[in-house]
Amino acid sequence: MTVEAAISDLKRHTLARLPGDVAKLIYLAGTRDYNTGKYYHEGLARIFTEKIAEQALQECHNEVFQDLTRASMEELLQQVELYVHSGCPETGQFIEFWDKIEPYRVAIPLASDAISMQLFNSNVKIALAILRRRVSSPRNDSQAALLRP
Amino acid sequence: MTQALFSVAIGLLLLWLLFIWISRGRSAGSVATHAPAEGAKFLSHDLPPAELIERILDPRDLDFVDKESTGETVRLFERERRALALVWLRQTRRQVGELMSRHVAAVRQNRNLRPGLEIQLALHYATFLLGYRLTLALFYIQGPFQVRAFVNYVTSISTQLYGISEQLLGTPLSAESDAPSRSAAS
Numbered sequence: 414m415t416v417e418a419a420i421s422d423l424k425r426h427t428l429a430r431l432p433g434d435v436a437k438l439i440y441l442a443g444t445r446d447y448n449t450g451k452y453y454h455e456g457l458a459r460i461f462t463e464k465i466a467e468q469a470l471q472e473c474h475n476e477v478f479q480d481l482t483r484a485s486m487e488e489l490l491q492q493v494e495l496y497v498h499s500g501c502p503e504t505g506q507f508i509e510f511w512d513k514i515e516p517y518r519v520a521i522p523l524a525s526d527a528i529s530m531q532l533f534n535s536n537v538k539i540a541l542a543i544l545r546r547r548v549s550s551p552r553n554d555s556q557a558a559l560l561r562p
Numbered sequence: 563m564t565q566a567l568f569s570v571a572i573g574l575l576l577l578w579l580l581f582i583w584i585s586r587g588r589s590a591g592s593v594a595t596h597a598p599a600e601g602a603k604f605l606s607h608d609l610p611p612a613e614l615i616e617r618i619l620d621p622r623d624l625d626f627v628d629k630e631s632t633g634e635t636v637r638l639f640e641r642e643r644r645a646l647a648l649v650w651l652r653q654t655r656r657q658v659g660e661l662m663s664r665h666v667a668a669v670r671q672n673r674n675l676r677p678g679l680e681i682q683l684a685l686h687y688a689t690f691l692l693g694y695r696l697t698l699a700l701f702y703i704q705g706p707f708q709v710r711a712f713v714n715y716v717t718s719i720s721t722q723l724y725g726i727s728e729q730l731l732g733t734p735l736s737a738e739s740d741a742p743s744r745s746a747a748s
Binding site: 482483485486487490526527528529531532535538539542543546547 | 610611613614617618620622623626627630631632635638639642643645646649650653
């Protein structure tokens with residue numbers, strides 16, 4: 414019963430089903446308590462222990478965040494599009510909400526360094542601006558199809 | 563002009579060595595062999611990861627944003643990347659400054675001073691400061707994406723500084739400073 418086994422379990426059974434890294438990031442951030450910053454996953458804690466589950470969630474969260482921070486603008490935009498496409502019927506509404514509330518800011522792991530945090534926030538902001546433009550004036554059929562609910 | 567600058571640089575270097583020598587003399591009575599390692603413990607602050615600045619100044623991102631968005635978004639993107647690169651550079655400068663302060667403090671209590679390496683360290687530090695100032699100036703004149711080579715140079719010099727200090731103090735600083743990024747990546 415090691416953290417590695419818990420990570421592997423989490424990746425195989427839960428994260429693999431999520432569409433893309435942004436979805437994984439949001440999901441993993443959602444397993445973190447808003448007040449204490451502690452991660453909790455009932456199923457994982459039952460199989461392993463609460464502590465191991467917490468470590469596994471934290472490590473996966475860090476890993477996904479690092480992947481997104483190291484991704485190019487094009488890759489990040491694809492990930493955001495994938496997330497919008499899979500979870501929100503109204504792209505315009507999604508962009509407006511994310512622009513105003515900036516929920517992605519609370520999805521950042523606690524262990525991240527300040528520059529990575531700023532880079533991620535900045536990249537998401539730019540990705541949203543590009544998406545907004547695509548929604549208002551789709552350039553070609555493939556982009557329009559991707560953004561259509 | 564070049565000769566004058568060279569003379570000033572040599573003079574400063576000699577002054578610095580003299581300063582270290584005097585400082586050593588003062589603290590000779592209370593020399594402790596473990597002191598350098600203790601001083602070096604404060605150096606666990608990591609240099610900002612080099613791959614981050616490569617990402618921040620990646621011209622492919624600029625090309626992509628330029629192709630995909632309006633002029634306003636491109637300007638926003640350039641502003642954001644410039645700000646990020648400046649944060650990265652200033653953090654590197656701060657941590658190299660911290661390294662040098664700790665190094666000087668540790669060297670004062672070190673019996674086994676190695677002048678050759680100390681001179682090398684001083685020269686690297688002077689080069690780093692020069693490169694840093696030049697990069698900052700070019701940032702404002704040319705924009706962040708045009709000075710990538712300078713930023714890479716600053717990165718390489720700062721890594722070398724850590725390496726030389728590690729050789730002098732005999733503490734695995736790089737391993738210590740790698741630890742946070744490893745845990746973050748795992």
